[in-house]
Amino acid sequence: MEEDKVFNVLERFKSSKKNFYDIRKQKVKQKKQTSTKVVMPVGLYAGVEVKKLPLSYCRWIVSQKFSSDILKIAKKKVDASPHSNHLVSVSRHATDQFSLRFMDLWLDLKGKSKIGLGTFIADLAEQAWKDGHNISKNRYAGDGVIIEYKGMKFVFNQSETMPEYKDLITIM
Numbered sequence: 001m002e003e004d005k006v007f008n009v010l011e012r013f014k015s016s017k018k019n020f021y022d023i024r025k026q027k028v029k030q031k032k033q034t035s036t037k038v039v040m041p042v043g044l045y046a047g048v049e050v051k052k053l054p055l056s057y058c059r060w061i062v063s064q065k066f067s068s069d070i071l072k073i074a075k076k077k078v079d080a081s082p083h084s085n086h087l088v089s090v091s092r093h094a095t096d097q098f099s100l101r102f103m104d105l106w107l108d109l110k111g112k113s114k115i116g117l118g119t120f121i122a123d124l125a126e127q128a129w130k131d132g133h134n135i136s137k138n139r140y141a142g143d144g145v146i147i148e149y150k151g152m153k154f155v156f157n158q159s160e161t162m163p164e165y166k167d168l169i170t171i172m
Contacts, residue, residue: 038069050074055081059089063159063167071161078165087164088125088156090118094168102152102171125168128154144169 038050045053050073053061058074066074098106098121106120115123132149145156145166153172159165 038073040070051077053077059165062162062165063089063157065161075162075165088122088129088166088168090121090125090168091170094125094170095121098171121168121171124149125154125156125166125171128152129156129166 040046040048040050040053045057050058050061050070053074055077058077061074062071062078095118099117105124106117109115109120128147128149132147132154134145135148135153136143136146145158147154147156155169155172157167157169159167
């Protein structure tokens with residue numbers, strides 16, 4: 001008797017979970033069909049208007065292969081931001097490697113400037129891209145671009161869809 005109750009509860013849970021995902025998919029489809037608004041088709045923000053996405057997510061979008069309407073809106077949002085107008089997205093790995101190897105560069109400026117570490121790295125990466133020396137070997141398609149600047153090596157991934165945007169993968 002007790003086993004039957006447990007089985008019934010489990011079955012109801014499975015069907016409600018399946019219904020939840022079916023309903024969510026259906027809502028995303030309805031939004032696409034009934035609206036001229038551009039929404040994300042996949043991922044964490046599926047069904048959310050692109051113009052309402054967080055800036056960090058838009059920065060990631062422009063380095064990916066999404067439709068031109070999604071890319072255009074994401075690029076516009078990144079370009080319009082007064083807080084983070086860099087053309088370089090700094091990865092967590094790049095931040096970790098910078099903090100382990102070159103943290104003194106930022107610490108030396110800390111008293112003179114109220115700039116955060118992420119912005120400092122993005123500024124430095126943009127300067128490296130502009131003034132550094134390309135030492136890439138280009139052995140394989142899709143290899144990162146390696147720029148040497150002030151004794152550091154910056155490894156970038158350049159967006160195919162929006163070449164002005166770059167991801168800083170690591171700093172050596």
